[in-house]
Amino acid sequence: NRLMKELPCVRLCELSSDDLATWRNTRLKTVSGPTVKREMNLLNQVFNVALREWGWLNTNPMTKIKKPEDSRPRRRGIPAAVIPDILSALSYQPEREVMLKKQEVAVAFLFAIETAMRLGEILALRKRDVDILNKVVTVADSKNKDTRKVPLSTMAIKLLRVLPLLYSGKQNTRIFTVQAGSASSIFRKAKNGIDGCDDLHFHDSRSEGLTRLSRKFSVIELARVVGHRSPASLMIYYAPSIEDLANKLD
Numbered sequence: 359n360r361l362m363k364e365l366p367c368v369r370l371c372e373l374s375s376d377d378l379a380t381w382r383n384t385r386l387k388t389v390s391g392p393t394v395k396r397e398m399n400l401l402n403q404v405f406n407v408a409l410r411e412w413g414w415l416n417t418n419p420m421t422k423i424k425k426p427e428d429s430r431p432r433r434r435g436i437p438a439a440v441i442p443d444i445l446s447a448l449s450y451q452p453e454r455e456v457m458l459k460k461q462e463v464a465v466a467f468l469f470a471i472e473t474a475m476r477l478g479e480i481l482a483l484r485k486r487d488v489d490i491l492n493k494v495v496t497v498a499d500s501k502n503k504d505t506r507k508v509p510l511s512t513m514a515i516k517l518l519r520v521l522p523l524l525y526s527g528k529q530n531t532r533i534f535t536v537q538a539g540s541a542s543s544i545f546r547k548a549k550n551g552i553d554g555c556d557d558l559h560f561h562d563s564r565s566e567g568l569t570r571l572s573r574k575f576s577v578i579e580l581a582r583v584v585g586h587r588s589p590a591s592l593m594i595y596y597a598p599s600i601e602d603l604a605n606k607l608d
Contacts, residue, residue: 375422463544474564475584
């Protein structure tokens with residue numbers, strides 16, 4: 359509906375590359391380049407269907423339009439010194455059964471650092487997805503729609519064990535009760551006022567987790583663990599010093 363309001367009110371076959379360039383430039387004044395690029399990709403698919411399947415177009419007007427460049431990937435680590443303060447603000451006590459939703463957020467935060475899983479993936483976990491014996495969880499609702507298994511460290515297993523719903527309810531029961539929107543809001547309130555956390559987001563726990571796991575797994579192994587289809591996107595997390603590499607030669 360928004361795109362219909364922003365694009366010229368003309369027949370599809372009359373929509374020009376100039377019209378799309380004007381829309382792109384206007385849109386870039388209010389949102390980021392990657393957002394506009396995603397919207398352009400959506401329109402491009404629509405035009406391709408109109409061209410190839412419906413016969414409504416002779417050419418795709420989007421093919422002549424330059425897309426905005428991707429922004430540099432955000433790589434924001436989490437200093438070890440601020441983690442206790444965040445956990446304290448969330449009333450979390452290690453290995454104590456959680457009773458409050460903010461305590462669930464603390465568990466999810468630490469679990470994300472251990473596994474590099476996304477917040478939505480963590481909160482969507484159900485009892486049937488957790489295999490403590492084999493030390494894995496199954497992620498069925500991932501961002502790219504692929505099902506994958508994530509290995510669990512000893513710490514990750516300890517974190518799951520404090521969730522009451524892991525031991526009660528049916529196999530289809532979600533083991534976290536907090537919703538993703540509420541979890542993000544709770545986390546924002548908890549980190550406010552903590553030195554060094556002004557620009558910290560919950561999603562940075564995934565970045566921190568990727569950095570830590572990159573010290574243990576090869577890039578191919580890490581891609582499988584975190585669900586990246588292209589290992590190249592993970593290369594920013596591999597930053598060994600030349601001295602470390604030199605030591606591997608002997």
